[in-house]
Amino acid sequence: MTALNGTLERSRTVAEISTTPTNPAAPERVLWKGNEAMAEAAIQAGCDAYFGYPITPQAELLEWMARRMPELGRVFIQAESELGAINMALGAAATGKRVLVTSSSPGISLMAEAMSYMAGQQNPMVLIDVMRGGPGLGSIGPSQSDYFQLVKGHGHGDYKVPCLAPASISEAMALVADAFEIAERYRTPVAILADGTLGQAMEPVVPAYRTPPRPTNDWVADGAKGRAPRVVKSLDLQPEHLERHNLELQAKYREIEAREVRWAGEHLDDAEIVIVAYGTAARVARTVVERAREGGLRAGLFRPISLWPFPTAALREVAGRVRAILVVELSAGQMVEDVRLAVEGVTPVAFHGRMGGMVPSPGDVLAQLRELWAITEPVPATGHGPGHPRRHRPGAAASGARSAIGAPTAAPSGRTPRSTAILDELVEVDIADALTEVWR
Amino acid sequence: MDRSTIIAGFGGQGILFAGTVLARAAMAEGQQVLWIPSYGPEMRGGTASCTVIVGDTEIGSPVVDRADAVVALNPPSLAKFEAIVAPGGVLVVNTSLIEAEPTRTDIEIVRVPCTSLARSAGDDKLVSVVALGALLARRDLVAISSVRDAIAAIVQAKRPQILAADLAALETGFRAASGVLVPA
Amino acid sequence: MTLTEQPIAASAQPEANPAAAPLRILYQRPDALMEKSTHYCPGCGHGIIHRLIAELFDELGLNEKTISVAPVGCSVFAYDYIRTDWIESPHGRAPAVATGVRRTNPDKFVLVYQGDGDLAAIGTAEIIHAAARGERLTVVFVNNGIYGMTGGQMAPTTLLGQKSTSSPLGRESGEHGFPIPITEMLAILPGVTYAARGTLIEPSAIGKVKTMLKRAMQVQMTGGGFSIVEILSNCPVGWNMTAPESMAHLAQVAETYPIGVIVDRQKAAPAAREG
Numbered sequence: 001m002t003a004l005n006g007t008l009e010r011s012r013t014v015a016e017i018s019t020t021p022t023n024p025a026a027p028e029r030v031l032w033k034g035n036e037a038m039a040e041a042a043i044q045a046g047c048d049a050y051f052g053y054p055i056t057p058q059a060e061l062l063e064w065m066a067r068r069m070p071e072l073g074r075v076f077i078q079a080e081s082e083l084g085a086i087n088m089a090l091g092a093a094a095t096g097k098r099v100l101v102t103s104s105s106p107g108i109s110l111m112a113e114a115m116s117y118m119a120g121q122q123n124p125m126v127l128i129d130v131m132r133g134g135p136g137l138g139s140i141g142p143s144q145s146d147y148f149q150l151v152k153g154h155g156h157g158d159y160k161v162p163c164l165a166p167a168s169i170s171e172a173m174a175l176v177a178d179a180f181e182i183a184e185r186y187r188t189p190v191a192i193l194a195d196g197t198l199g200q201a202m203e204p205v206v207p208a209y210r211t212p213p214r215p216t217n218d219w220v221a222d223g224a225k226g227r228a229p230r231v232v233k234s235l236d237l238q239p240e241h242l243e244r245h246n247l248e249l250q251a252k253y254r255e256i257e258a259r260e261v262r263w264a265g266e267h268l269d270d271a272e273i274v275i276v277a278y279g280t281a282a283r284v285a286r287t288v289v290e291r292a293r294e295g296g297l298r299a300g301l302f303r304p305i306s307l308w309p310f311p312t313a314a315l316r317e318v319a320g321r322v323r324a325i326l327v328v329e330l331s332a333g334q335m336v337e338d339v340r341l342a343v344e345g346v347t348p349v350a351f352h353g354r355m356g357g358m359v360p361s362p363g364d365v366l367a368q369l370r371e372l373w374a375i376t377e378p379v380p381a382t383g384h385g386p387g388h389p390r391r392h393r394p395g396a397a398a399s400g401a402r403s404a405i406g407a408p409t410a411a412p413s414g415r416t417p418r419s420t421a422i423l424d425e426l427v428e429v430d431i432a433d434a435l436t437e438v439w440r
Numbered sequence: 441m442d443r444s445t446i447i448a449g450f451g452g453q454g455i456l457f458a459g460t461v462l463a464r465a466a467m468a469e470g471q472q473v474l475w476i477p478s479y480g481p482e483m484r485g486g487t488a489s490c491t492v493i494v495g496d497t498e499i500g501s502p503v504v505d506r507a508d509a510v511v512a513l514n515p516p517s518l519a520k521f522e523a524i525v526a527p528g529g530v531l532v533v534n535t536s537l538i539e540a541e542p543t544r545t546d547i548e549i550v551r552v553p554c555t556s557l558a559r560s561a562g563d564d565k566l567v568s569v570v571a572l573g574a575l576l577a578r579r580d581l582v583a584i585s586s587v588r589d590a591i592a593a594i595v596q597a598k599r600p601q602i603l604a605a606d607l608a609a610l611e612t613g614f615r616a617a618s619g620v621l622v623p624a
Numbered sequence: 625m626t627l628t629e630q631p632i633a634a635s636a637q638p639e640a641n642p643a644a645a646p647l648r649i650l651y652q653r654p655d656a657l658m659e660k661s662t663h664y665c666p667g668c669g670h671g672i673i674h675r676l677i678a679e680l681f682d683e684l685g686l687n688e689k690t691i692s693v694a695p696v697g698c699s700v701f702a703y704d705y706i707r708t709d710w711i712e713s714p715h716g717r718a719p720a721v722a723t724g725v726r727r728t729n730p731d732k733f734v735l736v737y738q739g740d741g742d743l744a745a746i747g748t749a750e751i752i753h754a755a756a757r758g759e760r761l762t763v764v765f766v767n768n769g770i771y772g773m774t775g776g777q778m779a780p781t782t783l784l785g786q787k788s789t790s791s792p793l794g795r796e797s798g799e800h801g802f803p804i805p806i807t808e809m810l811a812i813l814p815g816v817t818y819a820a821r822g823t824l825i826e827p828s829a830i831g832k833v834k835t836m837l838k839r840a841m842q843v844q845m846t847g848g849g850f851s852i853v854e855i856l857s858n859c860p861v862g863w864n865m866t867a868p869e870s871m872a873h874l875a876q877v878a879e880t881y882p883i884g885v886i887v888d889r890q891k892a893a894p895a896a897r898e899g
Contacts, residue, residue: 031460031467031475049728057479075727079720080753087717087750091724094711095691095732099724117714140479168498197502202460202475204467221709221725223732225688231703233694233712280502287442287500361505 029204034169034194037205038102038128039064041173044209045180047126048097049075051085055104056140057196058130062102082107086114086127093123094232096220098180102128104196105146106137108154115189116155119249120234122219124183126176127161128192130199131330133357141357142196142280147334150191151307158246160253162186162260163307165193165278169203174210175305181212186256187219193307195330197280197359262305263314267293271300273373274318276339277328278304280359285328287362292369299369307335312342319343324376326369328360329353348376441495443581444504447568448478448489448521449513449534458511458568459490461594465586466494474499487516494581509579511571513554515540532575532617534567550578550617557612562605569606573613584614656681656707663701665772667867669824669857670698673766674705676834677735681708684841690733693722695747697739698772708735716747719754722761733844736763740781741771744806751810758815758849762840765807765852768859769877776862780804783880788862803880807854811887817848819886823856825874829883836885848890856881 039061042050050069052062062078069076075092079085082103089099103111108129118125131146133139151163162182166172175192183190221232236242267289268274277285282303292299302318302325304311319325324347327336336351343349352368354360445462447455456477463475471494478489491507493499506526512518513534525531527546536555552574558566569591576584588607595603653659657678664670681687690708694700696715703710713721722736743751743765754761770788771777777790781803785794795803811819818840822833833855840851856877858870865873 029467031464031473049724051724077723077727080749083717084720084723084750084753087714087720088724088727090713090717091693091711091721091726092728093724094721095725095729097728099728113714114717117712121712196479197476200477200479201502202463202473203499204473221691221711222729223689223691224707224709229703229707229709231710231712233703233710235700235712283499284501284503286498290500359503361503362501363505 028206030207031202032169032205032207033060033200033202034172035060035130035199036064037169038172038176038192038194038199039068040207041176041209042100042126042180043068043072043074044211045177046098046211046214047074047100047180049077049089049092049099051077051079051088051092051099051101053079053082053085053103053107055082055107057132057142057199058102058104058128061128061130061199065100082110083114086111086125089125090114090118090121090123093118093125094121094220095222096217098184098214100126100128102130104130104132104140105134105143105149106132108146108149112149112155114155115161116157116159117234118189119155119159119161120157120245121232122187122249122252123189123232124180124187125189126179126183126192127189128176128194131193131195133355139357140196142198142330142359143355143357144193144195144279144281144330145332145334145355146193147307147329147331150193151310151335151338159249160188160256160308162188162190162256162309163193164190164262165305165307166198167279167282167303167305169198169201170205171305172198173205177210177212182256182260184212184215186252188252188256193279195280196357197283257309260306261309261311261314263311264303264305265301265318266303267298267300268302268318269300270298271318271322272298272379273324273326273369273376274300274302274322275326275328275365275369276302276304276315276335278307278335279330281328281330284360284362284365288328288365288369291362291366297370297373304335307338310338310342312338315339315342316344316346319347321379322347323379324348324350324372326365326372327351327353328365328368330359331355347379348372442493442499443495443508443579444491444493444506445509445511445575445581446489446491446504446507446521446524447511447513447571448487448517449511449568451486451488452565453488453513454565454568455488455490455513457594458572459492461569461587461590462492462494462572462582464590464593465582466492468586468589469582471495471582472497472499474502476502487514489517489521509575509581511568511575512538513567513571514538518542530575530578532571532578534571536567548578550574552613552616554613557616558609561609561612563602563609566605566609569609570613570616573610573615574617575613577614577616577618584610654678654682656687658705658707660704662705664698665859665861667858667860667870668698669768669855669859670702670766672824672830673764673833673855673857674702676830676837677737677764678706680834680838680841681706684838684845686733686841689731690735691725691729692735692737693718693725695736695738695742696773697742699737699739699766700773702737716742716745717750718742719747719750719759719761719763723754723757723759726759726761733841734761736761738763738765739772740765740767740769741779744780744804748806751806752813755810755813755816755850755852758813758817760844760848761850762837762844763850763852764837764840765854766857767854767877767881768857768862769803770859770862772859772862776859776864780806781881783877787864805881807852807881808886810850810852813850814889816850816852816887817889818843818851819854820852820888821854821856821881821883821886823874823878823883824858825856825871825878832883839888843890846890854881856883 050065089101093099133143164175179190275285289299463473474493476491510521511532530548532550534554536553554567554570557570778788820836836853843851860867860870
């Protein structure tokens with residue numbers, strides 16, 4: 001038995017935690033708090049430096065790093081503010097180090113400036129947002145109201161940040177490693193959107209980690225020894241040059257959209273109505289789907305894991321064969337906009353959300369789901385293909401278009417080295433063509 | 441099938457500890473577990489609760505709207521959580537601090553003077569462990585031996601001197617609620 | 625014209641004189657200074673300061689081990705002139721950026737270049753906390769009392785009575801507060817190993833600035849803590865003066881910001897820096 005409790009035994013070391021399991025076939029699980037599990041996953045992923053500032057509900061993450069990073073001879077700094085923290089990360093990342101910054105919603109707002117700089121500099125970093133209720137100082141309860149803030153770009157300028165949203169602690173640990181890899185492969189900040197519940201909860205996890213390979217950095221500012229000096233910057237006062245830089249960024253974003261989509265589904269095979277939810281809301285939705293099916297309602301769950309790039313194509317395919325979609329969020333309705341964009345009206349999209357630190361209960365969501373079922377019409381047997389707008393629901397037999405997709409679509413493994421072909425091709429095209437590409 | 445337990449009371453009553461013990465015991469038995477604290481600003485004396493959901497498959501909602509078991513250690517907790525005990529569920533009431541009578545008739549009510557029993561076991565702060573013992577006497581969530589192991593594993597590392605009192609508190613609660621001797 | 629654009633042709637071929645002593649190079653462009661004209665306004669002090677830094681980088685052998693951090697302001701383009709690796713910082717955050725560089729690259733030399741709006745207004749928290757932590761950084765703080773790049777607005781360092789585009793009637797303490805002697809403020813922190821203020825008013829003063837910069841760099845190279853040199857510089861355009869007038873005006877600036885070494889804790893306690 002190993003010592004495991006996240007709150008009561010802060011002094012334990014990882015050596016204790018990762019005691020070799022007695023039965024190698026079934027590695028011993030540990031009961032671990034989300035914040036601490038994410039911290040250790042980052043350490044095991046090779047994080048060189050951590051910068052943070054205390055804020056609830058992610059303080060345990062900072063405290064874990066405060067103890068572990070110096071133990072390993074790595075860098076931990078509690079900065080003077082979230083501005084300080086993320087700018088320290090900017091500096092360390094620009095020298096080629098693997099860096100992690102964490103905060104919660106109000107602190108993430110302060111970080112918007114440097115995120116924009118880092119996106120412009122193509123400077124990789126992993127940022128974890130353990131979201132809490134807003135706006136303003138808000139509450140410390142769990143929330144998903146930072147979706148717009150992070151998924152839609154955060155700071156000023158035309159940029160995107162890959163955003164990953166775990167729904168369990170073990171998934172969060174895996175996504176931390178993925179986030180470092182994505183960040184370095186595409187030279188971009190990557191955000192993990194967790195929430196207070198995931199940060200504070202404990203679940204048994206297998207302490208298994210992944211350390212992404214180190215990239216060859218031919219751009220970092222690490223002292224111009226035997227080579228020409230390099231500048232890591234985002235400034236370019238010549239509009240022609242800056243536009244070209246933007247086109248390169250956009251080409252990179254198209255590549256990320258093509259390769260880094262992640263989502264999971266449950267009971268989508270025969271679902272006639274589907275809940276779309278991520279993170280903690282998806283946990284609630286899973287219970288709702290189970291209860292709905294116990295009551296004879298064939299519900300399914302579509303869970304985006306990458307919020308950007310959003311699993312648009314996969315969701316559109318699902319939307320084409322269900323009578324309605326219910327989006328559940330811990331917000332006033334943010335991801336629902338991306339759902340509507342993906343669905344393009346082929347099926348009705350409804351929304352249920354709670355705010356300010358409240359989490360919808362399974363009973364409430366089930367009632368909403370039943371209500372939505374009652375006011376919508378069945379999918380016609382002969383149906384329509386995905387992409388055909390169906391604003392007016394035809395009344396037809398219920399048991400229609402079902403897809404062969406049952407298991408979650410596997411996330412692209414993404415282990416292939418990044419190709420610059422797409423980027424080169426896009427940069428070479430003229431502006432009109434590039435815009436066509438952007439808006440396609 | 442998920443089974444959810446809510447332990448609620450004042451901060452300082454060992455609520456998160458008791459929840460952790462339950463979660464560890466369930467994990468050791470190979471079950472799935474989700475442990476969620478009510479977290480607030482770091483202040484002493486506020487109300488606290490801990491939800492532990494145990495199941496055979498991956499746990500869904502962290503929000504419980506029908507609890508299989510509720511342990512109410514102070515009056516506000518009874519007022520807040522009595523209603524969400526699922527029909528047929530169990531409600532453990534700490535009669536040392538709670539004078540009000542539960543009104544539900546479709547659930548099992550277990551009245552135990554947890555605070556007094558904790559004091560006699562050695563420490564007021566063991567009240568949650570007493571209550572956990574009482575709960576386990578009425579509901580077979582996990583084996584009592586798993587709970588003993590979990591307490592030992594957590595306490596041994598940090599404060600081995602209180603292990604005996606913890607185990608005594610567990611057994612006192614179990615006995616008080618079962619009227620029988622604790623199985624060996 | 626700045627000094628950077630006046631390389632004195634030491635290599636010009638003199639008339640052969642066999643009896644003369646071997647030729648000595650008296651003046652040339654340092655390796656660390658790139659061979660290009662700057663974007664700075666005629667008469668601006670940044671060029672002089674760039675040259676001093678470049679000379680010292682050559683002298684101290686720092687060209688291939690330095691990571692420099694550029695601010696936002698006129699000197700944002702310092703990376704175009706000083707031949708080291710550079711990282712561009714958001715406005716005011718250079719000390720935080722440099723902290724991240726410093727801690728993850730303990731064997732490198734880290735230079736921070738900031739103006740007075742950058743350091744003493746928007747970046748006040750970052751500079752104070754970098755100093756408080758005793759970060760092993762060398763900060764070159766160019767104080768010209770004005771926001772130059774955005775058109776000559778009032779800065780936290782603007783003198784009382786001084787007119788600017790955002791204090792058209794002159795800085796008035798009741799309305800705009802007092803100039804900030806931020807280097808003195810920093811110097812009281814035990815993490816600050818060396819703090820000094822120089823001026824570009826005349827060549828001999830410029831020589832003293834170079835001495836101060838060298839000392840500040842040596843502090844970092846010998847494991848000392850935070851070092852900062854504030855340099856009173858001119859902004860002829862922002863001050864609405866000719867270049868010579870602006871240089872002469874630096875005498876008045878020095879009445880508010882006295883010249884000299886403010887603290888040198890390494891000298892005071894050679895064995896170990898305080899704090």
